[in-house]
Amino acid sequence: MNLMQLGQQAQMAAHKLALLDTQRKNSLLLEMAAALETATPEILAANAKDLAQAQDNGISETMQDRLRLTEARIRDMAQGIREVSQLPDPIGEVEKMWKNADGLLIGRQKVPLGVIGIIYESRPNVTTDAASLCFKTGNAVILRGGKEAFNSNQILVNVMQNALAANDFTPDAIQFVSDTSHDVANQMMKLTEYLDVLIPRGGAGLIRRVKESATVPVIETGTGNNHIYVDKDAQLEMAKNIVDNAKTQRPSVCNAAETLLIHQDVAAAFLPVIAAKLAEHDVQLRADEGALPYLAGAIPATEEDWATEFLDYILAVTVVADIDEAIAHINRYNTKHSEAIVTDNYFASQKFLAEVDAAAVYVNASTRFTDGFVFGFGAEIGISTQKLHARGPMGLEELTSTKYIVYGDGQVRG
Amino acid sequence: MNLMQLGQQAQMAAHKLALLDTQRKNSLLLEMAAALETATPEILAANAKDLAQAQDNGISETMQDRLRLTEARIRDMAQGIREVSQLPDPIGEVEKMWKNADGLLIGRQKVPLGVIGIIYESRPNVTTDAASLCFKTGNAVILRGGKEAFNSNQILVNVMQNALAANDFTPDAIQFVSDTSHDVANQMMKLTEYLDVLIPRGGAGLIRRVKESATVPVIETGTGNNHIYVDKDAQLEMAKNIVDNAKTQRPSVCNAAETLLIHQDVAAAFLPVIAAKLAEHDVQLRADEGALPYLAGAIPATEEDWATEFLDYILAVTVVADIDEAIAHINRYNTKHSEAIVTDNYFASQKFLAEVDAAAVYVNASTRFTDGFVFGFGAEIGISTQKLHARGPMGLEELTSTKYIVYGDGQVRG
Numbered sequence: 001m002n003l004m005q006l007g008q009q010a011q012m013a014a015h016k017l018a019l020l021d022t023q024r025k026n027s028l029l030l031e032m033a034a035a036l037e038t039a040t041p042e043i044l045a046a047n048a049k050d051l052a053q054a055q056d057n058g059i060s061e062t063m064q065d066r067l068r069l070t071e072a073r074i075r076d077m078a079q080g081i082r083e084v085s086q087l088p089d090p091i092g093e094v095e096k097m098w099k100n101a102d103g104l105l106i107g108r109q110k111v112p113l114g115v116i117g118i119i120y121e122s123r124p125n126v127t128t129d130a131a132s133l134c135f136k137t138g139n140a141v142i143l144r145g146g147k148e149a150f151n152s153n154q155i156l157v158n159v160m161q162n163a164l165a166a167n168d169f170t171p172d173a174i175q176f177v178s179d180t181s182h183d184v185a186n187q188m189m190k191l192t193e194y195l196d197v198l199i200p201r202g203g204a205g206l207i208r209r210v211k212e213s214a215t216v217p218v219i220e221t222g223t224g225n226n227h228i229y230v231d232k233d234a235q236l237e238m239a240k241n242i243v244d245n246a247k248t249q250r251p252s253v254c255n256a257a258e259t260l261l262i263h264q265d266v267a268a269a270f271l272p273v274i275a276a277k278l279a280e281h282d283v284q285l286r287a288d289e290g291a292l293p294y295l296a297g298a299i300p301a302t303e304e305d306w307a308t309e310f311l312d313y314i315l316a317v318t319v320v321a322d323i324d325e326a327i328a329h330i331n332r333y334n335t336k337h338s339e340a341i342v343t344d345n346y347f348a349s350q351k352f353l354a355e356v357d358a359a360a361v362y363v364n365a366s367t368r369f370t371d372g373f374v375f376g377f378g379a380e381i382g383i384s385t386q387k388l389h390a391r392g393p394m395g396l397e398e399l400t401s402t403k404y405i406v407y408g409d410g411q412v413r414g
Numbered sequence: 415m416n417l418m419q420l421g422q423q424a425q426m427a428a429h430k431l432a433l434l435d436t437q438r439k440n441s442l443l444l445e446m447a448a449a450l451e452t453a454t455p456e457i458l459a460a461n462a463k464d465l466a467q468a469q470d471n472g473i474s475e476t477m478q479d480r481l482r483l484t485e486a487r488i489r490d491m492a493q494g495i496r497e498v499s500q501l502p503d504p505i506g507e508v509e510k511m512w513k514n515a516d517g518l519l520i521g522r523q524k525v526p527l528g529v530i531g532i533i534y535e536s537r538p539n540v541t542t543d544a545a546s547l548c549f550k551t552g553n554a555v556i557l558r559g560g561k562e563a564f565n566s567n568q569i570l571v572n573v574m575q576n577a578l579a580a581n582d583f584t585p586d587a588i589q590f591v592s593d594t595s596h597d598v599a600n601q602m603m604k605l606t607e608y609l610d611v612l613i614p615r616g617g618a619g620l621i622r623r624v625k626e627s628a629t630v631p632v633i634e635t636g637t638g639n640n641h642i643y644v645d646k647d648a649q650l651e652m653a654k655n656i657v658d659n660a661k662t663q664r665p666s667v668c669n670a671a672e673t674l675l676i677h678q679d680v681a682a683a684f685l686p687v688i689a690a691k692l693a694e695h696d697v698q699l700r701a702d703e704g705a706l707p708y709l710a711g712a713i714p715a716t717e718e719d720w721a722t723e724f725l726d727y728i729l730a731v732t733v734v735a736d737i738d739e740a741i742a743h744i745n746r747y748n749t750k751h752s753e754a755i756v757t758d759n760y761f762a763s764q765k766f767l768a769e770v771d772a773a774a775v776y777v778n779a780s781t782r783f784t785d786g787f788v789f790g791f792g793a794e795i796g797i798s799t800q801k802l803h804a805r806g807p808m809g810l811e812e813l814t815s816t817k818y819i820v821y822g823d824g825q826v827r828g
Contacts (some may be wrong), residue, residue, distance in 0.1 A: 365822025
């Protein structure tokens with residue numbers, strides 16, 4: 001395993017990719033999609049190896065399900081690539097262009113980032129998703145998936161590479177790290193000479209490891225310790241529906257809610273109602289002293305609970321004196337992902353939007369909407385929780401950089 | 415020296431700064447400018463200490479000049495702050511806003527980055543420049559200047575902090591690292607909990623150190639190994655003026671040119687002409703075998719010369735067979751800063767713009783124009799040579815992040 005060599009090959013491929021026109025990129029994407037469907041038997045066979053290994057290692061049913069490929073899932077992966085081929089291509093767009101005082105015509109043009117590294121965990125569909133989004137935006141990609149999905153990821157990349165080669169384009173555009181050791185992952189985090197950006201996709205542990213070790217520019221994604229604040233002026237029926245949706249519609253995802261904050265004036269009226277609703281999903285409530293009296297069956301919350309992304313049917317609950325206390329709590333414990341207020345009060349809504357520090361801040365809506373598809377971007381490579389380069393759902397635009405193109409007629413600087 | 419504490423204070427100040435309206439920010443900037451002028455005697459006294467130290471340490475005249483403050487220079491610093499106060503404030507702008515399929519009104523709003531770290535070298539005016547640009551964009555800043563300018567930097571920060579405090583705003587918005595050891599700089603590079611971004615400003619050595627050590631998001635700035643390619647279809651008089659300007663108008667800056675590439679068909683006609691012109695500034699030419707015969711007095715170039723940012727009256731010269739060879743040379747050795755072609759040929763110009771990988775690519779103009787003021791941004795915090803977040807001259811806009819603000823009326827995800 002020679003990462004330097006992978007990096008060099010990817011960089012050379014990136015120079016070629018940057019020059020492909022949109023039609024050619026789209027036609028290569030369609031070839032990759034077709035090749036995946038054709039290779040269904042081989043992909044299923046490789047996936048069966050991963051599943052057998054997972055069973056031997058006593059991996060949970062949930063994780064096995066995330067790992068499992070079926071004919072339908074392979075068709076979905078191919079369909080996902082076809083959808084990417086249909087999205088508008090941001091590359092080449094000149095966002096703005098102006099004449100400066102010297103008479104230079106200066107344009108800011110969208111260009112590929114170059115070489116993107118992705119370190120991700122179990123689900124093999126990330127392999128085709130990430131590869132197709134990077135390809136569409138003219139970026140070479142170096143994929144390093146988890147060891148649980150090794151055989152599946154490897155064959156998916158091979159099939160895409162072969163489709164490129166069969167259509168006279170370099171397979172080096174999509175690189176696969178065939179060594180899943182932590183050691184090689186750590187090397188990848190420091191591959192500053194070849195990687196323009198590294199995007200980790202996975203649990204909080206992976207994100208933290210990358211953040212602490214990487215010297216390559218990183219876009220942190222996807223940890224969401226999200227809150228819903230129910231204001232004293234909230235419609236309680238609406239609040240109930242929003243909290244229930246944000247907590248129980250899909251608790252394992254990063255835009256689910258983890259803590260409910262409730263204004264003291266409506267705690268007595270709202271908490272028994274939401275507790276009854278959440279009991280339908282056996283949600284465990286972890287409450288502070290202010291909330292416990294209204295929540296039969298709740299257990300006391302610990303300091304750690306406020307900072308935890310449960311990703312499960314667990315909700316922390318705290319009663320706050322006012323919106324300022326709610327905002328202070330959120331800004332102290334959140335991961336800057338998605339936060340919501342439920343209120344009828346105009347000033348409370350504007351204050352919450354202005355003062356809460358997060359990628360997406362909602363008034364009277366569930367946090368579950370933070371998603372590139374839902375926002376209308378047509379795709380999503382991840383949800384950035386950092387402030388540099390991209391924040392919130394990242395679509396194709398977030399996989400671009402810029403270049404100033406400058407047309408002169410002999411200007412020199414005086 | 416407790417960096418964690420500085421970071422905490424800066425983060426708390428950043429929350430307050432983010433909520434200041436433009437008028438209040440501008441009025442505080444004007445107070446800082448006035449305070450600097452008032453404190454001229456104290457600033458000159460502190461600067462005299464730094465200059466005495468510099469003389470004791472045998473630091474070069476050029477470096478001493480960069481370090482030296484005068485009444486006029488302090489006035490310029492204050493004037494710079496006043497100009498920043500007059501620039502449009504990007505914070506709060508909603509770049510676009512749309513209704514998604516669920517009826518959510520989603521807006522992408524410009525917000526401050528949060529806490530910005532700046533590690534910089536000798537010139538004390540960076541202290542007031544950086545502080546005012548960060549302040550205008552609602553960011554707290556942690557400044558770590560070089561030890562040569564320690565006393566000057568410290569008093570400049572003190573004066574600005576006192577002006578803030580005297581006008582009822584927290585002086586924690588502008589933090590100063592009073593320990594100039596490498597050890598503390600290294601700690602700062604890993605202060606991920608408190609720094610949203612770290613911007614190094616200085617020589618190639620500093621930039622490399624930060625790039626290799628920092629785990630905080632970094633924006634690399636300012637190293638420019640820039641090229642001018644004189645095409646076979648160039649107007650040679652225009653080419654002479656552009657090469658002369660890019661090399662000699664101010665050789666010590668990052669947008670100066672370091673290598674001349676000349677098409678073989680015009681080498682015999684052009685090289686003696688440009689050599690004569692550059693001789694007026696005693697420019698040393700380091701030429702490859704193809705160019706040496708036309709350049710009396712030139713010395714042979716080494717492999718290292720192609721990769722070196724001379725920042726001096728030295729120019730590397732190579733003869734190339736065609737534009738492809740020129741582009742390949744540039745993409746191999748450049749630092750992705752500024753590159754120029756001189757040509758009358760339409761296709762050559764478009765090819766060069768498309769294929770050269772750099773922050774700014776010029777047709778028929780000097781590389782010396784890569785500059786936030788010249789581009790029309792009204793300010794410059796540095797010139798980014800990386801592809802993430804910002805590329806090329808960075809003005810106020812590049813010191814912002816975004817937040818999605820989402821207005822709903824009870825939406826939950828189905």
